[in-house]
Amino acid sequence: xxxxxxxxxxxxxxxxxxxxxxxxxxxxxxxxxxxxxxxxxxxxxxxxxxxxxxxxxxxxxxxxxxxxxxxxxxxxxxxxxxxxxxxxxxxxxxxxxxxxxxxxxxxxxxxxxxxxxxxxxxxxxxxxxxxxxxxxxxxxxxxxxxxxxxxxxxxxxxxxxxxxxxxxxxxxxxxxxxxxxxxxxxxxxxxxxxxxxxxxxxxxxxxxxxxxxxxxxxxxxxxxxxxxxxxxxxxxxxxxxxxxxxxxxxxxxxxxxxxxxxxxxxxxxxxxxxxxxxxxxxxxxxxxxxxxxxxxxxxxxxxxxxxxxxxxxxxxxxxxxxxxxxxxxxxxxxxxxxxxxxxxxxxxxxxxxxxxxxxxxxxxxxxxxxxxxxxxxxxxxxxxxxxxxxxxxxxxxxxxxxxxxxxxxxxxxxxxxxxxxxxxxxxxxxxxxxxxxxxxxxxxxxxxxxxxxxxxxxxxxxxxxxxxxxxxxxxxxxxxxxxxxxxxxxxxxxxxxxxxxxxxxxxxxxxxxxxxxxxxxxxxxxxxxxxxxxxxx
Amino acid sequence: xxxxxxxxxxxxxxxxxxxxxxxxxxxxxxxxxxxxxxxxxxxxxxxxxxxxxxxxxxxxxxxxxxxxxxxxxxxxxxxxxxxxxxxxxxxxxxxxxxxxxxxxxxxxxxxxxxxxxxxxxxxxxxxxxxxxxxxxxxxxxxxxxxxxxxxxxxxxxxxxxxxxxxxxxxxxxxxxxxxxxxxxxxxxxxxxxxxxxxxxxxxxxxxxxxxxxxxxxxxxxxxxxxxxxxxxxxxxxxxxxxxxxxxxxxxxxxxxxxxxxxxxxxxxxxxxxxxxxxxxxxxxxxxxxxxxxxxxxxxxxxxxxxxxxxxxxxxxxxxxxxxxxxxxxxxxxxxxxxxxxxxxxxxxxxxxxxxxxxxxxxxxxxxxxxxxxxxxxxxxxxxxxxxxxxxxxxxxxxxxxxxxxxxxxxxxxxxxxxxxxxxxxxxxxxxxxxxxxxxxxxxxxxxxxxxx
Numbered sequence: 001x002x003x004x005x006x007x008x009x010x011x012x013x014x015x016x017x018x019x020x021x022x023x024x025x026x027x028x029x030x031x032x033x034x035x036x037x038x039x040x041x042x043x044x045x046x047x048x049x050x051x052x053x054x055x056x057x058x059x060x061x062x063x064x065x066x067x068x069x070x071x072x073x074x075x076x077x078x079x080x081x082x083x084x085x086x087x088x089x090x091x092x093x094x095x096x097x098x099x100x101x102x103x104x105x106x107x108x109x110x111x112x113x114x115x116x117x118x119x120x121x122x123x124x125x126x127x128x129x130x131x132x133x134x135x136x137x138x139x140x141x142x143x144x145x146x147x148x149x150x151x152x153x154x155x156x157x158x159x160x161x162x163x164x165x166x167x168x169x170x171x172x173x174x175x176x177x178x179x180x181x182x183x184x185x186x187x188x189x190x191x192x193x194x195x196x197x198x199x200x201x202x203x204x205x206x207x208x209x210x211x212x213x214x215x216x217x218x219x220x221x222x223x224x225x226x227x228x229x230x231x232x233x234x235x236x237x238x239x240x241x242x243x244x245x246x247x248x249x250x251x252x253x254x255x256x257x258x259x260x261x262x263x264x265x266x267x268x269x270x271x272x273x274x275x276x277x278x279x280x281x282x283x284x285x286x287x288x289x290x291x292x293x294x295x296x297x298x299x300x301x302x303x304x305x306x307x308x309x310x311x312x313x314x315x316x317x318x319x320x321x322x323x324x325x326x327x328x329x330x331x332x333x334x335x336x337x338x339x340x341x342x343x344x345x346x347x348x349x350x351x352x353x354x355x356x357x358x359x360x361x362x363x364x365x366x367x368x369x370x371x372x373x374x375x376x377x378x379x380x381x382x383x384x385x386x387x388x389x390x391x392x393x394x395x396x397x398x399x400x401x402x403x404x405x406x407x408x409x410x411x412x413x414x415x416x417x418x419x420x421x422x423x424x425x426x427x428x429x430x431x432x433x434x435x436x437x438x439x440x441x442x443x444x445x446x447x448x449x450x451x452x453x454x455x456x457x458x459x460x461x462x463x464x465x466x467x468x469x470x471x472x473x474x475x476x477x478x479x480x481x482x483x484x485x486x487x488x489x490x491x492x493x494x495x496x497x498x499x500x501x502x503x504x505x506x507x508x509x510x511x512x513x514x515x516x517x518x519x520x521x522x523x524x525x526x527x528x529x530x531x532x533x534x535x536x537x
Numbered sequence: 538x539x540x541x542x543x544x545x546x547x548x549x550x551x552x553x554x555x556x557x558x559x560x561x562x563x564x565x566x567x568x569x570x571x572x573x574x575x576x577x578x579x580x581x582x583x584x585x586x587x588x589x590x591x592x593x594x595x596x597x598x599x600x601x602x603x604x605x606x607x608x609x610x611x612x613x614x615x616x617x618x619x620x621x622x623x624x625x626x627x628x629x630x631x632x633x634x635x636x637x638x639x640x641x642x643x644x645x646x647x648x649x650x651x652x653x654x655x656x657x658x659x660x661x662x663x664x665x666x667x668x669x670x671x672x673x674x675x676x677x678x679x680x681x682x683x684x685x686x687x688x689x690x691x692x693x694x695x696x697x698x699x700x701x702x703x704x705x706x707x708x709x710x711x712x713x714x715x716x717x718x719x720x721x722x723x724x725x726x727x728x729x730x731x732x733x734x735x736x737x738x739x740x741x742x743x744x745x746x747x748x749x750x751x752x753x754x755x756x757x758x759x760x761x762x763x764x765x766x767x768x769x770x771x772x773x774x775x776x777x778x779x780x781x782x783x784x785x786x787x788x789x790x791x792x793x794x795x796x797x798x799x800x801x802x803x804x805x806x807x808x809x810x811x812x813x814x815x816x817x818x819x820x821x822x823x824x825x826x827x828x829x830x831x832x833x834x835x836x837x838x839x840x841x842x843x844x845x846x847x848x849x850x851x852x853x854x855x856x857x858x859x860x861x862x863x864x865x866x867x868x869x870x871x872x873x874x875x876x877x878x879x880x881x882x883x884x885x886x887x888x889x890x891x892x893x894x895x896x897x898x899x900x901x902x903x904x905x906x907x908x909x910x911x912x913x914x915x916x917x918x919x920x921x922x923x924x925x926x927x928x929x930x931x932x933x934x935x936x937x938x939x940x941x942x943x944x945x946x947x948x949x950x951x952x953x954x955x956x957x958x959x960x961x962x963x964x965x966x967x968x969x970x971x972x973x974x975x976x977x978x979x980x981x982x983x984x985x986x987x988x989x
Contacts, residue, residue: 123670124667197670201670207970207971209668209670322971325971369773370772370773371772371773371774371775377774377775387773387775387777387778389777438775438776438777440776440777440780441714441715441716441776441780441784442715442780442781442783442784442785443715443716443718443784444692444720444784444787444788444791445718445720445721445742445743446715446784447781447784447785447787447788448741448742448743448744448788448791448792449742449743451743451746451785451788451789452743452744452745452746452747452792453742453743454747457747457748457750461747461749499768502764503761506757506761511754511757512751512753512754512756512757513751513753513754518754522754522757522758522761523761525758525761525762526758526761526762526765527765529758529762529785530762530765530766530769531765531766531769531770531773531777531778531781532765532769534781535777537773
């Protein structure tokens with residue numbers, strides 16, 4: 001029985017025999033904060049598995065690799081050359097930690113994670129123009145939560161309980177005016193089954209939507225359970241007097257508290273996935289009861305799913321992978337670690353910044369992405385940092401950072417057909433890069449656009465690129481210094497000796513055009529088109 | 538292709554696989570004969586077939602194209618004319634196509650439920666309704682993957698002037714991944730003015746190096762890039778650098794290939810270009826022929842409006858008859874010339890041409906002399922190779938409001954097209970949510986009498 005199974009998983013949160021993993025150190029050195037302790041715990045549990053698998057971890061990432069990686073992961077773009085210099089010149093032993101704090105306090109963290117969470121919560125909006133108008137209001141709401149560093153429990157409660165009221169619905173004609181998560185309901189087309197499937201997948205890491213039409217084939221979910229869960233959303237609906245999709249008025253009928261399973265006569269009432277049927281209250285949305293249950297301490301799936309997703313964001317692979325597929329057939333690679341991360345997440349009031357501090361402070365996160373041993377090929381051992389693909393936004397903003405291109409903010413986030421900015425064109429060209437981050441594919445059109453497109457040719461042309469023209473025209477630099485500057489801008493590192501030697505020769509000879517300045521632009525072009533630039537390493 | 542002449546039973550492993558497959562295990566209603574059919578189609582490897590999809594954005598009016606009711610008040614002002622096939626009549630505004638009806642199978646009994654552009658577009662172009670997180674791929678991605686070659690100079694899927702704004706996911710490779718994304722040419726943008734130069738838009742974007750960069754310089758740049766890549770891949774082996782290199786190689790191969798001259802329509806005689814029609818759709822059909830000729834297995838050409846990229850040109854809520862007449866004036870010469878041109882080159886037998894939009898239009902004429910969205914009883918057409926042309930399947934009631942005979946579901950229609958192309962519609966692909974998805978709806982019953 002699935003309810004029994006679910007309850008069993010809730011009670012026995014890991015399947016690993018007790019005593020297999022090393023015990024937590026109880027004597028923490030005074031003054032070391034909880035994030036550092038958790039980072040050490042991460043490293044212990046990861047290293048424990050290396051031993052069992054006879055894996056040899058990669059060496060630690062150097063400072064340059066670290067700042068590039070952590071800037072992309074937290075701020076959504078590569079560092080500027082001056083940030084890079086400042087960091088490389090800093091001799092403080094705490095400098096990596098300080099950098100993380102600076103990034104977490106900056107506006108780019110808020111912009112980037114609003115984008116990340118929006119794309120997780122409203123994946124439909126990436127492709128469905130019909131509902132793209134809800135993005136600005138939803139992202140504005142996310143930015144507000146991220147600015148206040150709202151706990152994830154509170155954030156999810158707000159999504160689950162926001163009044164579904166026509167007066168609060170996002171208006172497609174004034175999308176910038178609303179700061180509300182109600183777009184979540186509009187994106188799910190106000191359908192109980194979509195809301196059930198979406199929330200279960202996002203907040204519980206279970207894919208129960210297969211049970212919508214029949215009992216789940218892999219897992220133990222029954223059709224009745226799916227519809228019992230969906231019944232919490234039974235009152236949510238679109239005003240039926242029209243067929244304009246998401247543009248229609250929306251509302252919730254509190255009195256409607258049951259659903260009929262399609263194609264049957266069977267009616268179901270709101271029932272939690274663990275089988276409990278809560279006592280419904282008069283004139284109150286059943287969604288409030290769902291939210292209570294969802295974030296309650298009895299439901300460990302909630303915290304485990306959240307930390308697993310964040311882990312996946314930083315490592316490219318979840319501890320449970322795919323990150324929203326918690327089933328008996330898909331066990332976590334490190335069950336104790338998942339439990340501990342979840343426990344600490346709850347203790348720290350569902351604070352993502354706390355988790356980010358812990359993850360980025362770990363030796364595991366700070367490993368080089370360079371493969372030094374065959375055993376590092378298994379990404380689920382975390383024995384080297386995976387190469388992560390960039391989201392379209394990360395890529396665009398990083399090209400801007402490297403080349404000195406800036407687009408006025410006003411061009412961003414416009415709705416639908418009015419959007420004609422370079423960023424929008426770019427995001428569209430590179431869309432579809434959000435999935436399977438560690439196995440990202442490049443298309444021919446993307447390659448052509450990077451090689452020959454207007455945006456890149458401006459960015460690597462001597463006339464329009466701020467970075468390139470500065471580097472090429474500054475009088476007192478040697479060729480080697482010019483090449484080094486381009487490396488710092490694009491790769492966030494200095495060239496190695498062998499690289500420098502070859503490229504100085506190339507530029508001094510003037511390349512194919514017999515013109516050293518043009519040869520510099522060739523180097524910059526090749527840097528920006530290379531995998532080292534196009535991936536987070 | 539032989540059909541039903543052999544009663545081969547599916548192999549055990551295949552049947553086991555079907556039984557074991559996830560959600561499919563509950564949705565399977567595949568009778569033995571369909572399995573046999575599919576097997577046979579999949580077996581005939583020597584058949585190299587191609588598909589051209591003529592996509593009618595906005596939903597074309599069946600009552601004013603292929604299912605006329607001149608004797609009924611719903612019929613409107615158009616006359617029905619005789620065609621090359623005795624007993625079949627179509628619109629007077631499709632006179633050239635009428636001469637080629639022996640190549641066309643008209644299905645007058647499509648019955649669907651989606652009356653919303655975005656959802657219906659998704660349904661017709663992927664074969665599935667949008668459903669949770671599953672990213673269903675568009676037909677071109679799925680079918681070209683079956684028909685195409687990995688190593689060809691040109692991409693296997695080219696899309697001409699798609700109008701994607703209302704339902705972009707219906708135009709993409711979905712869970713198959715970017716490798717199966719279409720190469721897009723032509724401008725589907727709805728704003729007037731941007732399409733004035735449709736000929737330029739039909740060329741591949743970014744195929745030429747940036748202005749001022751000479752070929753030797755491009756070579757030098759690629760050589761530098763090659764060194765970076767070799768070095769990086771040796772330190773970071775895995776999918777990302779491999780896929781990067783593959784895409785760049787293919788892009789460069791295209792930049793330098795002879796086959797890319799397919800996009801140079803100026804190579805065609807003026808008379809032929811005129812015959813196709815000097816507009817984006819007409820020239821897009823000519824381009825489709827040039828691509829098919831060079832081995833591209835799937836090309837789609839969108840007819841979004843008379844002027845090119847107008848958007849949902851067939852969405853004739855107002856002034857239906859004037860608009861459909863003008864659209865027919867673009868459609869008719871392009872399609873008829875395409876059939877003729879393919880036949881002349883011996884390509885017609887191996888090329889299936891699919892004509893469809895997302896739904897039909899209301900039989901009842903509105904107060905605005907328009908017709909609204911109507912999914913209950915409408916028309917699609919298969920023409921060219923792999924099918925038995927010169928016939929009509931299904932029938933609507935005298936007022937056009939209901940299907941009177943042989944209702945055809947989207948899955949039935951698409952599975953038929955698959956079989957005409959030699960594709961096994963029941964083949965499964967791994968999806969982004971971990972469960973396998975069939976090429977066509979597992980409930981589909983192909984229209985047997987249409988298959989050649």
